[in-house]
Amino acid sequence: MGAARPSPLALLCIRSDSQVLGEYGMAHFSDGGSSKGKDYCIFFNSQWARLPQDLSKAARLQTYDLTTSVLCSPSDVPEGGFPNSIPMVMRGNCTFYEKVRLAQINGAKGLLIVSKDRLTPPSGNKSQYEEIGIPVALLSYKDMLDISKTFGEKRQVAMYAPKEPVVDYNMVLIFLMAVGTVAVGGYWAGSRDIKKRYMKHKRDDGAEKQDEETVDVTPIMICVFVVMCCSMLVLLYFFYDHLVYMTIATFCLASAVGLYSCLWPFVRRIPFGKCRIPENNLPYCHKRPQVRTLILSAFCIAVSVTWGVFRNEDQWAWILQDALGIAFCLYMLKTIRLPTFKACTLLLVVLFVYDVFFVFITPLLTESGESIMVEVAAGPSDSSTHEKLPMVLKVPRLNSSPLVLCDRPFSLLGFGDILVPGLLVAYCHRFDILMQTSRIYFLACTIGYGIGLLITFVALALMQMGQPALLYLVPCTLLTSLAVALWRKELPLFWTGSGFVVNTKSTSFDFTGICLKCLETFTTIDPRDPEQKFYLLW
Structure with missing residues (x-):
């Protein structure tokens, strides 16, 4: 008869033989120091790193457009790395851990993985979670195209996960x-x-x-x-x-x-x-x-x-x-x-x-x-x-x-x-x-x-x-x-x-x-x- 639809913040997804808890969050993009911007949906795993609940507490960092690469080998890393920035790379060819590890050792403060498929939480094992200290999230390919069209090369991003209200009006x-x-x-x-x-x-x-x-x-x-x-x-x-x-x-x-x-x-x-x-x-x-x-x-x-x-x-x-x-x-x-x-x-x-x-x-x-x-x-x-x-x-x-x-x-x-x-x-x-x-x-x-x-x-x-x-x-x-x-x-x-x-x-x-x-x-x-x-x- 049609069930009333819930509003859960956490969704349970199945990957390999283990259960991974994924959460919806927001990536706020803006041009340079402009106060105006636009939010986009991201899907992340808080076991890598937690995101702040308030946008004002989230760090605004420069993005590095590397969507021509999947960031699976050191040769994919540009000269100088990603100091104090958040690279955007394509999904595929290697594990989430390999991508985020390369990003972290090259100075990145976070990682956005662009996916053409259904968004799933970026998974790993316990030792990998302990090694990584930067947030990693998935962004849809459609949103990536809109970001490229809306914002210039000096765009900034702040990732955060506001708490879902218990009841919506x-x-x-x-x-x-x-x-x-x-x-x-x-x-x-x-x-x-x-x-x-x-x-x-x-x-x-x-x-x-x-x-x-x-x-x-x-x-x-x-x-x-x-x-x-x-x-x-x-x-x-x-x-x-x-x-x-x-x-x-x-x-x-x-x-x-x-x-x-x-x-x-x-x-x-x-x-x-x-x-x-x-x-x-x-x-x-x-x-x-x-x-x-x-x-x-x-x-x-x-x-x-x-x-x-x-x-x-x-x-x-x-x-x-x-x-x-x-x-x-x-x-x-x-x-x-x-x-x-x-x-x-x-x-x-x-x-x-x-x-x-x-x-x-x-x-x-x-x-x-x-x-x-x-x-x-x-x-x-x-x-x-x-x-x-x-x-x-x-x-x-x-x-x-x-x-x-x-x-x-x-x-x-x-x-x-x-x-x-x-x-x-x-x-x-x-x-x-x-x-x-x-x-x-x-x-x-x-x-x-x-x-x-x-x-x-x-x-x-x-x-x-x-x-x-x-x-x-x-x-x-x-x-x-x-x-x-x-x-x-x-x-x-x-x-x-x-x-x-x-x-x-x-x-x-x-x-x-x-x-x-x-x-x-x-x-x-x-x-x-x-x-x-x-x-x-x-």
Whole structure:
């Protein structure tokens, strides 16, 4: 379902037959004595030498561009050596120890190794670590090209490793978006349901023909869905570069439909554009749709395509992705309906196991020791396309840290961590309407979701590794809803969603409909009543 992405400072990498701890840091480049400069991501091993946490405490030293060499033999050392400077050399042909040893005995105060491959921590053995007293770090080839283009020959560099904050403020935005989507989607689903029942009672479904039909989820559908999720996740892990574009195209189409569904209730209140297009034989237009529906469709497609074209613009494309993602989630929450609490429990428990397995168990099964869920959600670091899956809410990190420059500049929350608990919240709201309970189930389940999300963030900060959010969201929402049902002594009806009868001669209840007496009362709607007007709007 998409694990929430951690923000660890230290990453565990495997090299040869030993484990090496590598850390992300920053290399601050500037021209001469200029105060302005630019930070670049570096990957270093503190066992060679530690880096200061503050830029003001880091020594600014002249760089020596030796990227035409790999610095593996004394003949590669220029005349005069590297006195009080930090050479930049290419990776390859010899060990990290041989490179840094040559640099150190020739006066270097540090070493930057430029790598065209994936950044890995520069390793060595215990005796080599004790012999070397200068820092050594890896810099990407792409960053080296940018440095050469941006700064002159007299460029200076200062290497440092600021401490990663325990919690990033972007978590507040993710929390508000996730809880808001669940609350609005669950409320909308219940309100739409009561309107639909009202229209059926009045035998007037003309206004409903433009609304999407709901889909009741069955146990067989749940099993098929989970099998498809497992298969797709495994295929993405092994064939990411081949399937990522198909996923992006699917998201563009689904998000456009979701955005249309969310905007249509507002657009149809506008008194303009009701005229229909002339008769024609065009596909999807032969029924002469209204002009405003065509304009809205064109707008939604344009927004989706804009995101598809500029999806890798990190400065602003994430805003569009989140907006489209929220619209998609709202559409799914009002379209997919769990008919009983029994179905809710089955779906949430099965996906709970699915999430935990692919985050915590799969690292024991893969050769690299990586979690399949986290690796796919964030995009494999060795992907040739460098594309990211769009099925997540993403917010850039708001603090200054090495991860902002390196390969984890965003915090992520998968759509599944919104949709799965959101379906239970929607069920609770429909049950509130059925039982006329002042939305106690809806409010309790929504609060439970918010608490579960907060626990997820705390687990991220404490464990410093990717977390299956459903591990915390499922118990918080299921147990909260169950507790309310037990407290109100309504568990049998809440579990089955049907079979409850009160005063059978006058009033009957069924989850497929609402109180018939309520419908008779509902026929005299007062548009001035804000709540009744809300039902009519949606």
